[in-house]
Amino acid sequence: MESKGLNVNADKTETMVCARTAEPLQITDKTGKALKQVENFRYLDSVIHAQGGSEEDIKASIAAAWKKMESYQECCVTEECPLVLKEKYTEQW
Numbered sequence: 001m002e003s004k005g006l007n008v009n010a011d012k013t014e015t016m017v018c019a020r021t022a023e024p025l026q027i028t029d030k031t032g033k034a035l036k037q038v039e040n041f042r043y044l045d046s047v048i049h050a051q052g053g054s055e056e057d058i059k060a061s062i063a064a065a066w067k068k069m070e071s072y073q074e075c076c077v078t079e080e081c082p083l084v085l086k087e088k089y090t091e092q093w
Contacts, residue, residue, distance in 0.1 A: 016041045016050050 002008075010029040014036045017025045027035045039050045047057040075081050 014038045
């Protein structure tokens with residue numbers, strides 16, 4: 001990778017091993033230094049676990065969507081809510 005201009009900082013690099021077996025796997029850089037292993041990894045606002053699940057992340061996303069929908073419902077119940085906004089809300093659901 002360095003020949004192509006990409007330098008990797010082994011001190012900042014973290015790895016995550018996703019495997020079905022519980023055998024430990026140590027990943028090293030080219031000098032033989034062991035890289036830090038983590039159990040959770042965040043990428044593009046999603047959390048991935050080493051055991052292969054992302055249930056907590058999915059549940060949090062669903063809860064946030066329900067909370068947002070409830071706030072729209074409260075808005076549309078009031079008389080001050082414009083008819084255009086009520087129509088837009090009902091089209092989405």
